[in-house]
Amino acid sequence: MTADTTETFGVDAAAHEAARTTILDVAAEVFQHEGFNRATIDDIAEGIGATKGRVYYYFRSKFDIYLAVYEHGMRLVREAVEPHAEGPGTGRDRLIAMSEAHAENLMTYLSYHNTIHQGIHRRTTPALKARQAQQLAELNGIREDYETMFRRVVAEGMTDGSLRDEDPQLTARMLLSSLNSIDSWFHTRPGQSTEELQDLAARITRMLITGLEIQ
Amino acid sequence: MTADTTETFGVDAAAHEAARTTILDVAAEVFQHEGFNRATIDDIAEGIGATKGRVYYYFRSKFDIYLAVYEHGMRLVREAVEPHAEGPGTGRDRLIAMSEAHAENLMTYLSYHNTIHQGIHRRTTPALKARQAQQLAELNGIREDYETMFRRVVAEGMTDGSLRDEDPQLTARMLLSSLNSIDSWFHTRPGQSTEELQDLAARITRMLITGLEIQ
DNA sequence: GTCTATACAGTGATAGAC
DNA sequence: GTCTATCACTGTATAGAC
Numbered sequence: 001m002t003a004d005t006t007e008t009f010g011v012d013a014a015a016h017e018a019a020r021t022t023i024l025d026v027a028a029e030v031f032q033h034e035g036f037n038r039a040t041i042d043d044i045a046e047g048i049g050a051t052k053g054r055v056y057y058y059f060r061s062k063f064d065i066y067l068a069v070y071e072h073g074m075r076l077v078r079e080a081v082e083p084h085a086e087g088p089g090t091g092r093d094r095l096i097a098m099s100e101a102h103a104e105n106l107m108t109y110l111s112y113h114n115t116i117h118q119g120i121h122r123r124t125t126p127a128l129k130a131r132q133a134q135q136l137a138e139l140n141g142i143r144e145d146y147e148t149m150f151r152r153v154v155a156e157g158m159t160d161g162s163l164r165d166e167d168p169q170l171t172a173r174m175l176l177s178s179l180n181s182i183d184s185w186f187h188t189r190p191g192q193s194t195e196e197l198q199d200l201a202a203r204i205t206r207m208l209i210t211g212l213e214i215q
Numbered sequence: 216m217t218a219d220t221t222e223t224f225g226v227d228a229a230a231h232e233a234a235r236t237t238i239l240d241v242a243a244e245v246f247q248h249e250g251f252n253r254a255t256i257d258d259i260a261e262g263i264g265a266t267k268g269r270v271y272y273y274f275r276s277k278f279d280i281y282l283a284v285y286e287h288g289m290r291l292v293r294e295a296v297e298p299h300a301e302g303p304g305t306g307r308d309r310l311i312a313m314s315e316a317h318a319e320n321l322m323t324y325l326s327y328h329n330t331i332h333q334g335i336h337r338r339t340t341p342a343l344k345a346r347q348a349q350q351l352a353e354l355n356g357i358r359e360d361y362e363t364m365f366r367r368v369v370a371e372g373m374t375d376g377s378l379r380d381e382d383p384q385l386t387a388r389m390l391l392s393s394l395n396s397i398d399s400w401f402h403t404r405p406g407q408s409t410e411e412l413q414d415l416a417a418r419i420t421r422m423l424i425t426g427l428e429i430q
Numbered sequence: 431g432t433c434t435a436t437a438c439a440g441t442g443a444t445a446g447a448c
Numbered sequence: 449g450t451c452t453a454t455c456a457c458t459g460t461a462t463a464g465a466c
Contacts, residue, residue: 019431037252040459052461053432062460092428117399154427164429166418173400174422178393184332185388203381207389211426212369213307214379234449255441267443268450277442 020058023048024072027065028111036066036120063132066120070139073112078146080105085149091157095175096209098153102179103201107186114183116143150176178208235273235283237263243284243326251281251335278347281335285354288327293361295320300364306372310390311424313368317394318416322401329398331358365391393423 026047030039041062045051059065084097106113128136151172157163163171182204241262245254256277260270274280299312321328343351366387372378378386397419 035252037250041461042459051433053434056461057431060461095427119399157427161429163427166422166427170418171422171427174393174397174419175427177396177399178389178423180399181392181396182389184334184392184395203385204389207381207386208393208423209427211428212310212372212378212381212386212390212424213426214376215430256443257441266451268452271443272449275443 023055023058024069028069028115031115032111036118067135069112069115073109073116074142076109077105085153090160090162091153092162095153095157096205099179099205100201103182103204104197106182107197110183110188117180117183147172147176175208238270238273239284239287242280243330246330247326251333282350284327284330288331289357291324292320300368305375305377306368307377310368310372311420314394314420315416318419319412321397322412325398325403332395332398362387362391390423
């Protein structure tokens with residue numbers, strides 16, 4: 001195999017990946033606005049200016065599209081948040097940084113997060129194939145690891161005295177589900193800047209970590 | 216019309232209402248576990264030990280069942296929470312009482328709340344009839360009024376100095392969506408007592424109002 | 431690669447017997 | 449009132465032309 005064929009192969013692969021991502025972006029939007037079940041492949045195809053045929057060329061099934069949205073969304077948020085979990089600060093400081101990054105990522109990639117949170121974990125029509133069930137289990141595992149990371153930092157904060165002593169699992173779960181609940185009311189506005197999102201994320205994080213009371 | 220016929224009419228009406236409530240309880244469970252769209256009328260019928268015929272005798276359509284679940288769930292939570300909105304305490308004190316009552320009600324009637332939060336507000340198959348659209352708008356209005364009540368108490372707490380000054384709308388919305396996010400992870404366990412639920416509701420409320428930090 | 435045409439299954443809703 | 453039987457329709461997925 002020559003360098004030329006390798007390069008050609010790489011270009012094709014990149015184009016293929018770009019086409020997939022385009023479909024994912026549209027699919028996440030459709031899933032967000034219609035819900036996974038109501039969303040039709042025709043809707044997604046229309047969103048990319050094509051027909052079913054193209055969608056089914058890149059994805060084997062509707063559920064596989066959901067899995068790909070799930071995977072992509074989790075990668076985006078992990079890349080944004082995980083770096084903040086380590087570092088010199090107290091548990092509280094790191095938890096604030098993680099929460100702000102999580103909230104900002106959620107508002108930025110709202111449709112991906114919204115789709116993930118729809119939780120298509122029950123029986124679909126028809127029963128999941130073994131391959132799909134395994135991939136879904138892997139993704140749910142990644143999500144659990146992500147929550148475990150929060151739990152670990154919470155526990156460290158309780159040990160170093162920066163956070164009040166409570167059940168770390170309940171605390172982390174409540175913090176994350178509260179952050180995720182943003183997608184039940186947040187709407188993307190046309191002219192919103194990154195700074196606005198960061199400010200909103202910081203205010204929300206302050207509510208959750210510091211509380212609503214006068215200090 | 217004699218007293219006898221009135222009484223008979225009342226008994227029939229009560230029996231009719233009881234039959235409807237039985238269906239609603241089962242439907243809320245099915246909607247919770249399968250999602251509104253995946254849930255079939257056959258599933259609901261099986262849950263009450265009957266066939267479709269009985270379900271369609273009491274409800275005109277699947278969407279009407281959803282509306283009835285929505286209405287019933289909202290009535291339950293309003294009856295539990297609204298009394299705490301008035302009273303002599305500070306805004307903070309009343310907000311805590313309301314939040315605890317809301318959380319406990321949510322865990323007690325988990326399937327109703329979960330169904331409400333699925334938000335079937337988009338196009339369903341086929342398009343909503345005018346009657347259904349109007350009832351849905353009314354129910355969404357009731358939900359907005361419910362949130363407005365929280366926002367009012369939040370604003371009073373900021374005025375009386377018991378709560379930190381922030382946007383009351385954002386604060387109330389975040390508090391309510393955080394409380395509602397409980398239904399994304401809470402699972403009813405067989406032997407759980409009312410006291411356990413109240414304790415959990417109190418701890419969660421403390422996290423949200425007082426925060427996670429050392430005071 | 432992308433399209434059109436179609437098979438196929440699942441399910442909401444109705445009709446009519448009992 | 450509750451059932452059985454059936455219709456009508458939607459939407460996933462596939463086959464094959466281009």
